[in-house]
Amino acid sequence: MAQRASDPDDPVGFAALTDAAWAARSDPRSAEVLDALTATRAELAALPDPEVPPETAARWEAALAAERDSSRPAGDAEVEPARRRRRFRTRVVLALSAAAAAVVAVAVLGAPRPAPPVLTVSRVDLVAVATSAVGVVDVGDLGDPARREACLRAVLPDAARERLLGGRRVVLDGRPGVLLVLATGTRGQLHVVTVDPGCGPAGGTLLAQVTVA
């Protein structure tokens, strides 16, 4: 942060002096103007460096996690042949790079991280589980945005266009399901929706739904 007075083009702050001198020449109360500008700059420089509130940082992390999830390729059905060939070549290069990187990573860091365990929850736990699910994306086939939207359109149309903040596979009151944490678009308000794992364009079952404000 502290880069003040480090301008290589202006190591002694001539810009400030020039500004003040210009203002002083243009104003008959030159001393008053110089004092005022100096005091103003001092007050601006003394503003404390604000800390990022933890809840704000958590929100940004969740947004990046949702972005990471939604940017994963969902299939090539409509990719035209020329583009497909380019993508194939890119994939080969990426796959080789990824394989090399994985070898290094395993050697340096240990085994790859396993998928999060399936949680057994009851309805009363849903909000607490939802909080821990923000930023985690372990939602099976519902990781595909098109499938997720179709599923939600079938079981809870109001939530169909909502952004995914996170999700986990769960067993809710004895039934397998996928818990999705969705941004409602209203600040501070989340939708926690649990659907069956096969939910998709052909429909599905809404196991639970709660809005957290």
Add this chain to the structure above:
Amino acid sequence: MSAGPLSEGEEKPPGYPRARARVLDTLADTELLAAHCAGDPDAFDQLARRHWRELWAIALRTLGDPDDAADAVQEALVSAYRRAATFRGDAAVWTWLRRIVVNACIDRIRHERVRPTEPWPERDLPSRGPEPAVEVATRMAVGEALAMVPVEQRLAVVLVDVQGYPVAEAAAILEVPVGTVKSRCARGRARLAVLLGYLREES
């Protein structure tokens, strides 16, 4: 490599997240951006965390409202995440990220997506009076005063006078000539000097 984002309370091999964070921490900004473009799931988070305190400071000083600032930084981070492949290296990653936040702030202000600022009647502008105690009690706080300065001047003042960046760096972030930053700073400071009560407004 990693199967997905790391989170609290999740089962991981002992030492995995810390070791991985340490490895990423050794990478320069450009290397993190390249790793992100090559598909590393954690590289952009590391880059964002490295810079978001400054991005937050710029947005908060420029927009005044913490919720607006949080929205602007979030928009900027997501935008940078998506546009990472378009980064050409003709500026530092550092400058590029700040430019995206500045543009997100400008976008919010121009599209009036910021919370309205209370209008400040001209006749109530504080001035240097004979009673310092009254002056201290009535004059405007710096943050409120900044909100009353036109956005281009405000950004120049925030970058140069509050964040302390060299004028040339501010010019690179704002994508304007150095002389433009200097003149915007001069006009912004003069306006602030009036708003903060150090100077009487020209009649």
